[in-house]
Every structure is written in structure tokens, then in C-alpha cells.
Amino acid sequence: MSSLPIDSLGQALGHAISDKRLEVLRRIGETGSISQAARDAGISYKAAWQALDTLTNLSGQPLVERTVGGQGGGGARLTPEGEQLLVLADAMAEARQSVLQRFGALPLGGQVAADTPLPTLGGLGLRTSMRNQLACTVVVCEQASAEDPMVAVRLRTRGGAELVSVITWDSADLLALSAGTPVLVLCKATAVTISAGQAPALGVPRQPGTCLEGRVERIAAGARHDEVVLALEGGDHWVGFAAHPCALQPGDSAVAFMAAAALVIAHPS
Structure with missing residues (x-):
């Protein structure tokens, strides 16, 4: 082995x-x-x-x-x-x-x-309802101004995609976030909207949303919403929902959209 x-x-x-x-x-x-x-x-x-x-x-x-x-x-x-x-x-x-x-x-x-x-x-055995858990690396923490309590944390996935999570500066400080810090990014699947197309270029640090591009791997139909699992570059997966009936098919390119504030950053340790 x-x-x-x-x-x-x-x-x-x-x-x-x-x-x-x-x-x-x-x-x-x-x-x-x-x-x-x-x-x-x-x-x-x-x-x-x-x-x-x-x-x-x-x-x-x-x-x-x-x-x-x-x-x-x-x-x-x-x-x-x-x-x-x-x-x-x-x-x-x-x-x-x-x-x-x-x-x-x-x-x-x-x-x-x-x-x-x-x-x-101290919660070593803690379970969470968050379906999406993704290993990332911090690229940079960007504060809009010295007086602004919010900071945009740019993150890179294993597959090279970039995300933005908006958290408080105090939280970033307590987690000792800096370029190169390995973290886990968590997000509720219900906070993710899946749609066809490709991801736009990453915008300004304080953008209200962020996205991931992938290919549809599985779809589970529901009464009002369909659960969609995306396969991301690097072998990771991301789960979200599309309005029923979903026009996507397995293998199609799709984008997962979520609010930057919906991404929770956790230290693996």
C-alpha cells in the first residue's frame, strides 16, 4: 500500500x-x-x-x-x-x-x-448539516477600508477555482488567516443555486456573491426543487438546487451561485 x-x-x-x-x-x-x-x-x-x-x-x-x-x-x-x-x-x-x-x-x-x-x-465529534465542505487555501484577505469591520477572503480550491467569503475582520484575525493558510469552506446546500452556463470572472472584493463552475454529476428530482451535484476540477463536489424541472443533464456545464456571506471558513485543526 x-x-x-x-x-x-x-x-x-x-x-x-x-x-x-x-x-x-x-x-x-x-x-x-x-x-x-x-x-x-x-x-x-x-x-x-x-x-x-x-x-x-x-x-x-x-x-x-x-x-x-x-x-x-x-x-x-x-x-x-x-x-x-x-x-x-x-x-x-x-x-x-x-x-x-x-x-x-x-x-x-x-x-x-x-x-x-x-x-x-471540545466538539471533536461535532456533526454539521452543511453538505458542502471544501478544502481551500487562502489567497488574500482584503479589507475595504481601515474602518470597515468586514473582510473579503479570497480562496483557491484544489482545482484552481477561486471563491470569496465575506467575514468579519475579528474572525479573520482569530483564525490567523493569511496567504497560504489551509482552511475548510462550508456552505449549506440550500444556500446554493445551480444554473447552466459558465462562471463569470471574479469581481471586486466586496461582491455580494461568488460561484463555482463544474459539470453535473447527479440530479435528484423533487416537487419544487431538484438537487444537483456538481463535479469540480480537482475531484471535489458541490451540492445545490435548481428549480424543478431542471433542464440540466449529467455531463452538462453548470455554475453554483451563493452569497459570499454564506461561505463559512473553518480551520481544519
């Missing part, structure tokens, strides 16, 4: 302690099927794909590949990166149990379930 960048895979581990994302990945390795993994984990097929998209975004590595043909038809299997992520997850679970025993949280020899939140560790 090849050696992989632990810092990037660690982001996936740090954000999957208290939900079923790692369980989905593990069950895909056991069953060779995403649909079967979803059934075994007790979640929907769409939620299983969401788990894979999020883990892929956070790790920056391809974790699952689709297989075609064979007696059972197509399926899925873990990549070497996916297998190593599970090895790291098991090692972290063992270390976590050891720490809890050391500080008296468990009796000697006791067990802690993998999905048990750890309230004493």
Missing part, C-alpha cells in the same frame, strides 16, 4: 467521527456495492453518495472507484487511499479508547462505540 499525505486524510477522519461516513466506506469495501453499503448502514443510496462526496472532498484523495462487468454486473471497490483511510480510522479509534481509559472515562478494558460523541473534547 502506498504512503499517503496524512494531513489531508486526517481531515476526513476529523470530520467523520460521529456520523456514518466511515461506516459507508467500510461497508463498500466489504460488499463491493454502494447500494448494499447504504442498506447495511441504514441510510438512503443518495445519502451514501453524499458520504463519499464529503470524504473525497475532505481527504483530497479518490477513495472509491466504480467497477464494470463481471457476473454480478457493476459495483464499487476501495482505492488504496480508501483502504488506508480505514486503517487510520481504526488506529485513531484505538488511540481514542486508550485516552478515555487513561482519564477515567471508561473502565479498564471497556469499549466505546465508534459513533460515540466525545463532549469533553
